[in-house]
Protein backbone atom coordinates (compact mmCIF):
# COMPACT_ATOMS: atom_id res chain seq x y z
CA UNK A 217 0.00 0.00 0.00
CA UNK A 218 1.25 3.48 -0.87
CA UNK A 219 1.12 5.28 2.49
CA UNK A 220 0.97 8.67 0.77
CA UNK A 221 -2.61 7.92 -0.31
CA UNK A 222 -3.85 7.31 3.26
CA UNK A 223 -5.85 10.02 5.05
CA UNK A 224 -4.52 12.42 7.68
CA UNK A 225 -6.19 11.66 11.02
CA UNK A 226 -7.27 14.56 13.22
CA UNK A 227 -9.01 14.52 16.57
CA UNK A 228 -10.45 16.90 19.14
CA UNK A 229 -12.61 16.66 22.26
CA UNK A 230 -15.50 17.82 20.09
CA UNK A 231 -16.33 19.97 17.07
CA UNK A 232 -13.68 22.66 17.76
CA UNK A 233 -10.90 20.88 15.88
CA UNK A 234 -12.82 21.60 12.67
CA UNK A 235 -11.22 25.07 12.90
CA UNK A 236 -7.85 23.30 12.39
CA UNK A 237 -9.25 20.94 9.75
CA UNK A 238 -10.32 23.99 7.71
CA UNK A 239 -6.76 25.35 7.77
CA UNK A 240 -5.37 21.95 6.76
CA UNK A 241 -7.78 21.73 3.81
CA UNK A 242 -6.94 25.30 2.75
CA UNK A 243 -3.22 24.45 2.71
CA UNK A 244 -3.44 20.88 1.35
CA UNK A 245 -6.76 20.50 -0.51
CA UNK A 246 -5.56 17.36 -2.30
CA UNK A 247 -5.20 15.32 0.92
CA UNK A 248 -7.86 13.00 2.36
CA UNK A 249 -8.90 13.77 5.94
CA UNK A 250 -10.55 11.76 8.68
CA UNK A 251 -11.68 13.95 11.56
CA UNK A 252 -12.88 12.42 14.83
CA UNK A 253 -14.64 14.58 17.44
CA UNK A 254 -15.29 13.14 20.90
CA UNK A 255 -18.34 15.27 21.74
CA UNK A 256 -19.82 12.46 23.83
CA UNK A 257 -16.97 12.86 26.34
CA UNK A 258 -16.51 16.65 25.99
CA UNK A 259 -15.40 18.86 27.61
CA UNK A 260 -11.85 17.64 28.18
CA UNK A 261 -10.60 20.93 29.63
CA UNK A 262 -12.26 20.51 33.02
CA UNK A 263 -11.39 16.80 33.43
CA UNK A 264 -8.39 15.32 35.24
CA UNK A 265 -5.04 15.02 33.50
CA UNK A 266 -5.18 11.20 33.60
CA UNK A 267 -8.70 11.13 32.18
CA UNK A 268 -7.69 13.35 29.24
CA UNK A 269 -4.63 11.18 28.61
CA UNK A 270 -6.84 8.11 28.51
CA UNK A 271 -9.39 9.72 26.18
CA UNK A 272 -6.72 11.14 23.85
CA UNK A 273 -5.07 7.71 23.55
CA UNK A 274 -8.44 6.13 22.72
CA UNK A 275 -9.12 8.81 20.06
CA UNK A 276 -5.69 8.21 18.51
CA UNK A 277 -6.10 4.46 18.58
CA UNK A 278 -9.41 4.75 16.75
CA UNK A 279 -7.83 6.86 13.99
CA UNK A 280 -4.88 4.49 13.73
CA UNK A 281 -7.30 1.59 13.24
CA UNK A 282 -8.49 3.49 10.14
CA UNK A 283 -4.95 3.50 8.72
CA UNK A 284 -4.17 7.21 8.87
CA UNK A 285 -0.66 8.29 7.77
CA UNK A 286 -0.29 11.08 10.33
CA UNK A 287 -1.98 12.21 13.51
CA UNK A 288 -2.99 15.82 14.20
CA UNK A 289 -4.07 16.53 17.78
CA UNK A 290 -6.41 19.46 17.06
CA UNK A 291 -6.97 20.11 20.75
CA UNK A 292 -4.75 22.24 22.98
CA UNK A 293 -5.96 20.39 26.08
CA UNK A 294 -5.21 16.92 24.70
CA UNK A 295 -1.86 18.17 23.40
CA UNK A 296 -0.84 19.36 26.89
CA UNK A 297 -1.88 16.09 28.48
CA UNK A 298 -0.89 13.47 25.93
CA UNK A 299 1.37 14.63 23.09
CA UNK A 300 4.47 12.96 24.55
CA UNK A 301 2.70 9.65 25.15
CA UNK A 302 1.32 9.70 21.60
CA UNK A 303 4.70 10.53 20.08
CA UNK A 304 6.31 7.65 22.00
CA UNK A 305 3.53 5.27 21.09
CA UNK A 306 3.44 6.17 17.39
CA UNK A 307 7.09 6.98 16.82
CA UNK A 308 6.95 5.77 13.21
CA UNK A 309 4.55 8.50 12.03
CA UNK A 310 4.22 12.27 12.24
CA UNK A 311 2.26 13.30 15.37
CA UNK A 312 1.51 17.02 15.38
CA UNK A 313 0.03 18.93 18.31
CA UNK A 314 -1.28 22.45 18.82
CA UNK A 315 -0.35 25.10 21.35
CA UNK A 316 -1.58 28.64 22.06
CA UNK A 317 -0.19 30.99 19.37
CA UNK A 318 1.78 33.18 21.80
CA UNK A 319 4.77 33.55 19.49
CA UNK A 320 2.97 35.29 16.57
CA UNK A 321 1.03 37.44 19.04
CA UNK A 322 4.18 38.65 20.79
CA UNK A 323 6.03 39.15 17.49
CA UNK A 324 3.16 41.20 16.06
CA UNK A 325 3.79 44.04 18.51
CA UNK A 326 6.24 46.48 17.05
CA UNK A 327 8.26 48.47 19.53
CA UNK A 328 6.23 48.06 22.70
CA UNK A 329 5.62 45.36 25.27
CA UNK A 330 2.14 44.11 24.39
CA UNK A 331 -0.52 42.90 26.82
CA UNK A 332 -1.58 39.46 25.56
CA UNK A 333 -4.70 37.75 26.83
CA UNK A 334 -4.59 33.95 26.47
CA UNK A 335 -8.02 32.35 26.47
CA UNK A 336 -7.94 28.57 26.95
CA UNK A 337 -9.32 25.71 29.02
CA UNK A 338 -8.39 25.45 32.71
CA UNK A 339 -6.27 22.37 31.99
CA UNK A 340 -4.24 23.95 29.16
CA UNK A 341 -3.38 26.95 31.32
CA UNK A 342 -2.56 24.83 34.38
CA UNK A 343 -0.19 22.41 32.67
CA UNK A 344 3.58 22.45 32.43
CA UNK A 345 3.55 22.85 28.64
CA UNK A 346 1.87 26.26 28.87
CA UNK A 347 4.13 27.39 31.72
CA UNK A 348 7.18 26.59 29.61
CA UNK A 349 5.70 28.54 26.70
CA UNK A 350 4.86 31.49 28.93
CA UNK A 351 8.39 31.57 30.36
CA UNK A 352 9.77 31.89 26.84
CA UNK A 353 7.84 35.10 26.16
CA UNK A 354 7.27 36.78 29.51
CA UNK A 355 10.23 39.14 29.00
CA UNK A 356 8.64 40.50 25.84
CA UNK A 357 4.96 40.65 26.78
CA UNK A 358 2.58 40.95 29.69
CA UNK A 359 0.79 37.62 29.48
CA UNK A 360 -2.65 37.28 31.05
CA UNK A 361 -3.95 33.67 31.17
CA UNK A 362 -7.75 33.51 31.19
CA UNK A 363 -9.34 30.11 31.84
CA UNK A 364 -12.72 29.91 30.10
CA UNK A 365 -14.66 26.96 31.56
CA UNK A 366 -18.01 26.79 29.80
CA UNK A 367 -17.01 28.56 26.58
CA UNK A 368 -16.50 25.45 24.45
CA UNK A 369 -20.03 24.37 25.37
CA UNK A 370 -21.46 27.36 23.44
CA UNK A 371 -19.71 26.08 20.31
CA UNK A 372 -20.82 22.49 20.94
CA UNK A 373 -24.40 23.81 21.06
CA UNK A 374 -23.88 25.74 17.83
CA UNK A 375 -24.41 29.02 19.73
CA UNK A 376 -21.79 31.14 17.97
CA UNK A 377 -23.28 34.56 18.74
CA UNK A 378 -26.12 36.14 20.69
CA UNK A 379 -27.04 37.61 24.05
CA UNK A 380 -26.15 34.60 26.25
CA UNK A 381 -22.65 34.32 24.75
CA UNK A 382 -22.08 38.06 25.14
CA UNK A 383 -23.24 37.92 28.76
CA UNK A 384 -20.87 34.99 29.46
CA UNK A 385 -17.89 36.77 27.85
CA UNK A 386 -18.81 40.11 29.43
CA UNK A 387 -18.64 38.56 32.91
CA UNK A 388 -15.35 36.82 32.15
CA UNK A 389 -13.69 39.97 30.79
CA UNK A 390 -15.05 42.16 33.56
CA UNK A 391 -13.68 39.89 36.27
CA UNK A 392 -10.21 39.45 34.76
CA UNK A 393 -9.42 42.42 32.56
CA UNK A 394 -8.42 45.43 34.60
CA UNK A 395 -6.67 47.11 31.64
CA UNK A 396 -7.15 46.96 27.87
CA UNK A 397 -5.18 44.31 25.99
CA UNK A 398 -3.37 44.51 22.63
CA UNK A 399 -3.79 40.90 21.53
CA UNK A 400 -5.88 37.86 22.27
CA UNK A 401 -4.66 34.30 21.75
CA UNK A 402 -7.40 31.74 21.24
CA UNK A 403 -5.77 28.77 22.99
CA UNK A 404 -8.61 26.33 22.41
CA UNK A 405 -9.65 25.11 18.98
CA UNK A 406 -13.32 25.76 19.71
CA UNK A 407 -12.82 29.49 20.19
CA UNK A 408 -12.14 30.57 16.56
CA UNK A 409 -15.84 29.88 15.97
CA UNK A 410 -16.77 32.66 18.44
CA UNK A 411 -13.99 34.97 17.28
CA UNK A 412 -16.39 37.59 15.87
CA UNK A 413 -18.19 37.97 19.19
CA UNK A 414 -14.88 38.23 21.07
CA UNK A 415 -13.70 40.88 18.57
CA UNK A 416 -16.96 42.78 18.92
CA UNK A 417 -16.65 42.83 22.71
CA UNK A 418 -12.97 43.81 22.90
CA UNK A 419 -12.97 46.21 19.97
CA UNK A 420 -11.42 46.34 16.51
CA UNK A 421 -7.97 47.39 17.69
CA UNK A 422 -7.37 44.07 19.43
CA UNK A 423 -5.53 41.55 17.22
CA UNK A 424 -6.73 37.96 17.59
CA UNK A 425 -4.51 34.91 16.96
CA UNK A 426 -5.12 31.17 16.89
CA UNK A 427 -2.83 28.18 16.38
CA UNK A 428 -4.68 26.51 13.47
CA UNK A 429 -2.56 27.97 10.65
CA UNK A 430 0.71 27.13 12.40
CA UNK A 431 -0.43 23.56 13.02
CA UNK A 432 -1.43 23.15 9.37
CA UNK A 433 1.97 24.45 8.21
CA UNK A 434 3.79 22.16 10.63
CA UNK A 435 1.73 19.20 9.37
CA UNK A 436 2.71 20.03 5.79
CA UNK A 437 6.36 20.33 6.78
CA UNK A 438 6.37 16.96 8.60
CA UNK A 439 4.57 15.16 5.76
CA UNK A 440 7.02 16.57 3.21
CA UNK A 441 9.97 15.58 5.40
CA UNK A 442 8.68 12.00 5.63
CA UNK A 443 7.78 11.78 1.92
CA UNK A 444 4.12 11.37 2.83
CA UNK A 445 2.44 14.18 0.86
CA UNK A 446 -0.38 12.93 -1.36
CA UNK A 447 0.64 12.25 -4.98
CA UNK A 448 -2.87 13.19 -6.18
CA UNK A 449 -3.86 16.55 -7.63
CA UNK A 450 -7.62 16.34 -7.35
CA UNK A 451 -9.45 17.57 -4.26
CA UNK A 452 -9.34 15.00 -1.45
CA UNK A 453 -12.16 13.47 0.58
CA UNK A 454 -13.12 14.86 4.00
CA UNK A 455 -14.80 12.48 6.44
CA UNK A 456 -16.12 13.72 9.78
CA UNK A 457 -17.02 11.29 12.55
CA UNK A 458 -18.17 11.97 16.09
CA UNK A 459 -18.65 9.84 19.20
CA UNK A 460 -22.02 11.52 19.67
CA UNK A 461 -24.29 10.26 16.95
CA UNK A 462 -26.89 12.98 17.51
CA UNK A 463 -28.37 14.64 14.46
CA UNK A 464 -27.58 18.09 15.90
CA UNK A 465 -23.85 17.32 16.10
CA UNK A 466 -23.77 15.92 12.54
CA UNK A 467 -25.50 19.06 11.21
CA UNK A 468 -23.26 21.34 13.29
CA UNK A 469 -20.08 19.70 11.92
CA UNK A 470 -21.18 20.27 8.31
CA UNK A 471 -22.09 23.87 9.15
CA UNK A 472 -18.73 24.58 10.88
CA UNK A 473 -16.80 23.13 7.98
CA UNK A 474 -18.50 25.55 5.61
CA UNK A 475 -18.18 28.78 7.65
Ligand code: DGL
Pocket residue numbers: 228229230232233258259260261262290291292293294337340368403404405406
Ligand atom coordinates in the same frame (compact mmCIF):
# COMPACT_ATOMS: atom_id res chain seq x y z
N1 DGL B 1 -10.91 22.10 21.79
C1 DGL B 1 -10.18 21.84 22.98
C2 DGL B 1 -8.88 22.64 23.04
O1 DGL B 1 -8.35 23.05 22.04
C3 DGL B 1 -10.80 21.85 24.32
C4 DGL B 1 -12.22 21.95 24.64
C5 DGL B 1 -12.57 21.05 25.81
O2 DGL B 1 -12.85 19.90 25.56
O3 DGL B 1 -12.56 21.52 26.96
O4 DGL B 1 -8.35 22.85 24.10
